[in-house]
Amino acid sequence: MDKSTQIKAMASETRMLILRLLAEPQNHFGHQWSADPREFGVCMTLIAEALAVAQPTASRHLDILRQAGFITVRKHQKWSYCKRDETAIREHLAWLGRQLLV
Template sequence: MDILKITKAIGNETRLNILEWLKSPESNFGEQEIGDFQKDGVCVTLIQEKTELGQSTISHYLSILLGANLLKAKRIGQWTFYKRNEETIRAYLESLKQKIR
């Protein structure tokens, strides 16, 4: 785990919001036609609609979060679904707690 890479990834309000929204997808996103929120994650289209940002910006932000291992991605047909990588998030928080004590 790269603590600095993760810290940089969440150093953007929209990327941090995405992680927060993905924690409770049922309450933060409308219904999605395919895929299960808990099993598959949230379709990139719903994330883009919620942020009201362009497709290229959202793709870049999701790529940064994936690169920091904060998200997991799953392809279903032509769509990509994202959900939080809870294991990495827990490890990051624990590591951060140890470093700043």
């Protein structure tokens, strides 16, 4: 994964908030009726509502997180659902830690 894309993704407080919200989807999106937010992911519309931003703004932030590999996006019917990629996040944090020790 391109480290500059990952660093860009982490450089935004909004994107960090999205990752924090998605870390505990049951707590923040338990009202999602279309699919289990923990198993399937969270609908982009609900993420936009949680951020109090327009759908296109949320979509742009989510796309940057997807490009960085920190979330996966899966479509179901007319909706898109987002889920954290825990492995990618852990690998990035480990890489960052190694860089800071040099």
